[in-house]
Every structure is written in C-alpha cells, then in structure tokens.
Amino acid sequence: MPLLDRIRSFLASPQGRRVTDQGRRYASDPRRQQQARNLLARFRRR
Template sequence: MASVIDRIKRFMSSPQGRQARARAERLARDPRTQAKVRGLLARLRGGRRH
C-alpha cells in the first residue's frame, strides 16, 4: 500500500492536483483571504474578542 506522502505526490502531479495548487496559490494572494486567516489565527491565539 502506498504511503500517504506518495499518494499526495501522485495527486499533486495530476491535472486535478495542479488545478488545486493553482487555486490555493490564487487564494493565498487574495487580501480578503489573508485577512480571514489573520483573524482566525488571532482568535486561536486568544487575541481580540468578539
């Protein structure tokens, strides 16, 4: 049985994996997504309260 890492590598080299990576990169550059992530991290770290 293939290890999890091998399966991930195989997926990332497939057309679907390349599309998923491109979408993730596009979302990572989006300022709105960055703000959401910063807010989530602040809550997890016990930052600002709502």
C-alpha cells in the same frame, strides 16, 4: 502506498495542479489573507 506518496502523486496530476493553482490565487487575495489572520488570532487567544 504511504500517505505522502499518494499526496505527491495527486499534486502531480492535472487535478492536483488545478487545486494548487486555485489555492495560490486564494492565498494572494488580500481579503483571504485577512480572514486567515483573524482565524489564527482567535486560536492564539485561547
């Protein structure tokens, strides 16, 4: 089974939906957004 098909089937499962919802909640948190910006800035400096 190709990798993308496996990912799609996981995201369609109840567990995949839970993980997706949790990721959306984390991404909407301003503190997490700042952490992500800081991490990207560190990679760009190198």
